[in-house]
Amino acid sequence: MNAAGFPILSLITWLPLVGCVVIMSVRGDEHTVASNARWTALWTSLLVLALSLVLWVKFDPREPGFQFNESVTWLPHYRIAYKMGVDGISTLFVLLSTVLTPVCILASWESIQVKVREFMLAFLVLETMMVGMFCATDFVVFYMFFEGVLIPMFLIIGVWGGPRRVYAAVKFFLFTLTGSVLMLLALIAMWLQAGTTDISVLMDTHFPVHMQAWLFFALMASFAVKVPMWPVHTWLPDAHVEAPTAGSVILAGVLLKMGAYGFLRFSVPMLPDASQSFAPLIFTLSVIAVVYTSFVALAQEDMKKLIAYSSVAHMGVVTIGIFTFNEQGIQGALFQMLSHGIVSGALFLIVGVVYDRIHSRDIIRYGGLADRMPAYALVFMLFTMASIGLPGTAGFIGEFLVIIGAAQVNFWLALLGGLGMILGAAYMLYLYRRVIFGTITHADLKHILDLSPREWAVFAPLVVLTLWMGIYPSSFTGFFDESVSAMVQHHHDAIATTVKFAQEAVH
Amino acid sequence: MNWMLALPEIVLACFGMAILIFGVVRKHDSTLLATMFTLGAFLITGFLVATRAAGSGFNGQFVTDSFSTFNKELILLGGALALILSVDWNRSQRIERFEYPVLVLFCTVGMMVMVSASNLMSLYLGLELQSLALYVLAAFARDNVKSSEAGLKYFVLSGLASGLLLYGISLVYGFSGTMDFQALHAALRTPAAAPPGLIVGIVFVLVGLAFKVSAVPFHMWTPDVYEGAPTPVTVFFATAPKVAAMALLLRVMGTSFADLLPAWQALIVLMSIASMVLGALAAIGQRNIKRLMAYSSIGHMGYALIGLAVGSSDGVRGVLVYMTVYVLMTAGTFACILAMKRDGKPVEQIADLSGLATTDPGLALAISVFMFSLAGIPLMAGFFAKLYIFLAAVKAGLFVLAVIGVLTSVVGAFYYIRVIKVMYFDPPVAAFDRRPPALSFVVAATGLFTAFFFLFPAPVVDAAEMASRVLFR
Numbered sequence: 012m013n014a015a016g017f018p019i020l021s022l023i024t025w026l027p028l029v030g031c032v033v034i035m036s037v038r039g040d041e042h043t044v045a046s047n048a049r050w051t052a053l054w055t056s057l058l059v060l061a062l063s064l065v066l067w068v069k070f071d072p073r074e075p076g077f078q079f080n081e082s083v084t085w086l087p088h089y090r091i092a093y094k095m096g097v098d099g100i101s102t103l104f105v106l107l108s109t110v111l112t113p114v115c116i117l118a119s120w121e122s123i124q125v126k127v128r129e130f131m132l133a134f135l136v137l138e139t140m141m142v143g144m145f146c147a148t149d150f151v152v153f154y155m156f157f158e159g160v161l162i163p164m165f166l167i168i169g170v171w172g173g174p175r176r177v178y179a180a181v182k183f184f185l186f187t188l189t190g191s192v193l194m195l196l197a198l199i200a201m202w203l204q205a206g207t208t209d210i211s212v213l214m215d216t217h218f219p220v221h222m223q224a225w226l227f228f229a230l231m232a233s234f235a236v237k238v239p240m241w242p243v244h245t246w247l248p249d250a251h252v253e254a255p256t257a258g259s260v261i262l263a264g265v266l267l268k269m270g271a272y273g274f275l276r277f278s279v280p281m282l283p284d285a286s287q288s289f290a291p292l293i294f295t296l297s298v299i300a301v302v303y304t305s306f307v308a309l310a311q312e313d314m315k316k317l318i319a320y321s322s323v324a325h326m327g328v329v330t331i332g333i334f335t336f337n338e339q340g341i342q343g344a345l346f347q348m349l350s351h352g353i354v355s356g357a358l359f360l361i362v363g364v365v366y367d368r369i370h371s372r373d374i375i376r377y378g379g380l381a382d383r384m385p386a387y388a389l390v391f392m393l394f395t396m397a398s399i400g401l402p403g404t405a406g407f408i409g410e411f412l413v414i415i416g417a418a419q420v421n422f423w424l425a426l427l428g429g430l431g432m433i434l435g436a437a438y439m440l441y442l443y444r445r446v447i448f449g450t451i452t453h454a455d456l457k458h459i460l461d462l463s464p465r466e467w468a469v470f471a472p473l474v475v476l477t478l479w480m481g482i483y484p485s486s487f488t489g490f491f492d493e494s495v496s497a498m499v500q501h502h503h504d505a506i507a508t509t510v511k512f513a514q515e516a517v518h
Numbered sequence: 519m520n521w522m523l524a525l526p527e528i529v530l531a532c533f534g535m536a537i538l539i540f541g542v543v544r545k546h547d548s549t550l551l552a553t554m555f556t557l558g559a560f561l562i563t564g565f566l567v568a569t570r571a572a573g574s575g576f577n578g579q580f581v582t583d584s585f586s587t588f589n590k591e592l593i594l595l596g597g598a599l600a601l602i603l604s605v606d607w608n609r610s611q612r613i614e615r616f617e618y619p620v621l622v623l624f625c626t627v628g629m630m631v632m633v634s635a636s637n638l639m640s641l642y643l644g645l646e647l648q649s650l651a652l653y654v655l656a657a658f659a660r661d662n663v664k665s666s667e668a669g670l671k672y673f674v675l676s677g678l679a680s681g682l683l684l685y686g687i688s689l690v691y692g693f694s695g696t697m698d699f700q701a702l703h704a705a706l707r708t709p710a711a712a713p714p715g716l717i718v719g720i721v722f723v724l725v726g727l728a729f730k731v732s733a734v735p736f737h738m739w740t741p742d743v744y745e746g747a748p749t750p751v752t753v754f755f756a757t758a759p760k761v762a763a764m765a766l767l768l769r770v771m772g773t774s775f776a777d778l779l780p781a782w783q784a785l786i787v788l789m790s791i792a793s794m795v796l797g798a799l800a801a802i803g804q805r806n807i808k809r810l811m812a813y814s815s816i817g818h819m820g821y822a823l824i825g826l827a828v829g830s831s832d833g834v835r836g837v838l839v840y841m842t843v844y845v846l847m848t849a850g851t852f853a854c855i856l857a858m859k860r861d862g863k864p865v866e867q868i869a870d871l872s873g874l875a876t877t878d879p880g881l882a883l884a885i886s887v888f889m890f891s892l893a894g895i896p897l898m899a900g901f902f903a904k905l906y907i908f909l910a911a912v913k914a915g916l917f918v919l920a921v922i923g924v925l926t927s928v929v930g931a932f933y934y935i936r937v938i939k940v941m942y943f944d945p946p947v948a949a950f951d952r953r954p955p956a957l958s959f960v961v962a963a964t965g966l967f968t969a970f971f972f973l974f975p976a977p978v979v980d981a982a983e984m985a986s987r988v989l990f991r
Contacts, residue, residue: 087976
């Protein structure tokens with residue numbers, strides 16, 4: 012049995028579905044059903060959050076392997092079991108998912124008015140899929156959840172999205188699916204090679220070097236779309252712009268992390284030789300993403316699109332960090348993922364606040380909001396600074412560590428990766444200036460209201476987390492120190508072994 | 519001569535004749551009773567099939583083993599589902615005749631003979647018995663031009679295919695001197711020694727059978743027949759005969775010509791790729807949901823053929839799991855299509871589903887489950903079906919086939935999710951009529967299977983595993 016004394020990971024994963032059953036069983040007129048659905052979803056997600064805090068408390072950071080393990084026989088013929096477990100890398104992502112879900116539900120309280128019940132159902136199913144994906148320690152189970160995320164997200168974008176929602180939803184679905192099915196083939200090939208799909212066994216399996224290359228590309232097809240890396244990022248701006256606020260938050264906050272998590276969980280530890288040899292490719296694509304999408308962000312007229320492109324740039328920094336294969340780089344990547352999850356999620360919520368009031372995302376429709384909405388301006392500023400990577404906020408630590416890690420690999424990589432911070436300052440400050448400062452020119456902005464208590468409740472946890480992560484990062488890095496060291500060590504050992512074999516073959 | 523082996527078929531055929539007499543004697547309002555009797559006969563036959571011992575009888579013409587049992591049960595299930603779905607529809611369309619269940623029954627007998635055939639002669643007999651009933655069924659709404667056209671089209675093309683098959687059989691017989699599967703297998707141990715005439719014969723046999731599973735390039739009849747035939751007949755067409763033909767193809771290729779795998783593998787690979795690609799691309803432009811399902815079934819046969827192309831018992835297991843899932847999700851989808859009625863008139867356009875999520879959330883949910891499953895999205899049964907197929911393909915090193923397979927499944931996903939898009943994202947139109955309880959029952963049962971297959975895959979997979987051991991030994 013695990014440290015919690017009960018199958019906590021399964022409970023966290025499946026509890027949202029219990030909430031779904033409750034919501035579905037409610038009968039009554041539309042208003043009753045809607046309000047009931049909102050409250051049930053909120054309480055369920057808060058309960059899940061409370062449970063996941065047990066992980067935070069009980070997790071043993073000195074242990075690099077999987078904890079809270081569970082295993083149930085599922086397909087014995089194929090040696091596939093329903094296996095759950097978390098290590099230093101995944102724990103915080105579970106928490107990220109469980110924190111963002113209630114925030115999103117609260118943020119959709121008033122902005123979602125049609126089919127409220129269905130929306131809440133989709134969101135709870137989404138939470139199950141996200142948490143399950145981070146907890147899975149069996150590749151097949153992982154794959155199930157990884158693709159399962161598609162269905163609720165597709166519906167969230169397509170039903171409650173903006174004017175071009177259908178195009179965006181279908182594009183999102185097909186891009187992601189294309190990548191995933193190729194990953195499926197890689198999964199099957201690894202399964203046949205290793206005879207099992209247990210992730211911890213697969214990590215210790217040595218795949219032949221020529222096979223690794225193919226597997227790497229198949230996995231990359233999936234993860235690169237999810238991250239998203241340039242040039243397969245084009246679904247992201249569309250999906251972000253059209254999705255409802257809560258959808259964008261989860262998309263930026265958690266779904267993008269799934270790709271990077273996949274690289275960390277599968278590509279790097281299982282395919283060390285291929286990862287090493289294709290790292291320059293990843294670096295190139297990442298640097299292009301950082302520089303190019305930052306410039307693209309600078310030219311955007313739509314607030315959500317701007318933040319979407321900034322996400323691509325920030326995730327570029329993450330992929331650079333992962334493929335440096337040193338502790339600073341990977342720790343930085345992990346920290347950047349967490350901070351980006353909070354900060355970009357918060358920025359989408361920021362856009363959502365004014366969108367709910369004015370129903371426009373065009374930057375040009377705003378200006379001078381500081382007069383009418385001082386609290387809003389303050390919160391917006393905090394997250395702008397965090398997005399830029401100002402010291403003292405969450406954004407700084409991650410970028411800084413990644414740049415240190417990158418500098419050990421290549422000077423130019425560090426320089427170009429760091430360029431993202433400068434360009435980030437440019438487009439974020441430009442956005443902030445145009446929206447918040449200046450004089451109010453549009454009549455309807457003269458009566459716009461500042462943050463409501465509900466919106467305060469939405470932002471408060473995110474503000475606290477952003478500052479906490481910036482000021483005292485150790486309480487987060489402490490979780491993944493050991494896992495990351497073990498991973499780096501594992502990678503270098505594997506590379507050394509291959510080199511040794513190669514030399515022996517030569518002699 | 520061990521005729522007890524064929525007891526299920528004999529019993530079912532006797533039931534068929536009895537029901538026929540009953541219908542003639544009773545004259546009117548006998549359809550419902552005849553249908554009930556037929557379902558009962560299916561149930562009894564299913565029990566008899568399950569309790570049969572393995573063996574070979576009728577001088578090696580007829581064989582029962584785990585493979586035939588698996589497929590027969592599946593055929594009976596498909597036939598039963600199609601019958602249940604036909605009752606209310608036929609009544610409302612005024613084509614309610616007691617011959618309908620009898621025809622389905624005799625067709626089922628034919629299919630069961632096909633599955634148990636272990637000689638080219640009994641193969642042909644079973645196939646013809648099945649086809650004869652299908653011709654009539656396709657044209658069952660005889661006052662409807664489209665239905666008559668479907669019947670005629672199917673008759674002409676199927677006749678052609680039967681001719682090709684017969685010609686192939688004669689060539690195989692001429693060059694090998696036997697029609698018995700086991701004897702053929704023994705005679706054809708070395709691929710290099712096979713005379714060219716024999717290979718030509720095998721190709722003809724393959725073509726004849728490919729027509730029945732509607733694999734490209736022998737698929738032309740499928741969309742028209744699917745669209746033209748009364749929808750319950752389409753359900754039948756899409757399920758049981760596909761299982762029978764696929765089982766036959768597996769049996770012929772997996773026993774008599776198993777050692778000639780290198781000679782016919784490329785052909786199956788080509789048909790498989792062509793079916794998957796055509797099924798995915800041609801469906802995109804379809805507006806009629808029955809035609810969409812026709813192309814979808816062509817694509818699905820392409821996936822199933824991957825399992826045959828693998829040419830191992832792994833592949834056969836994949837095909838059997840695939841066919842099981844396929845039958846249930848297809849029957850479920852068609853049950854939903856049967857529910858598409860406004861003011862007593864059936865509607866068949868995808869656009870008619872617009873906004874169904876608002877007007878009938880239950881039906882919309884069921885259709886989305888089926889669509890996601892047909893697209894092969896995880897957690898749905900369709901995903902596992904594809905998983906086992908691709909597993910076999912990767913294991914056998916058919917990487918190109920596997921990659922094309924997954925990519926076409928993405929293209930396919932496009933039109934499946936478009937149906938979901940129409941239901942969930944588009945503005946609602948008028949609601950459908952109340953659906954009969956039998957329909958809701960089939961939708962619920964197949965929907966639950968499709969959605970929750972992942973929890974208990976073992977019974978189906980184990981049975982398929984058992985059944986697959988018989989072939990490619």
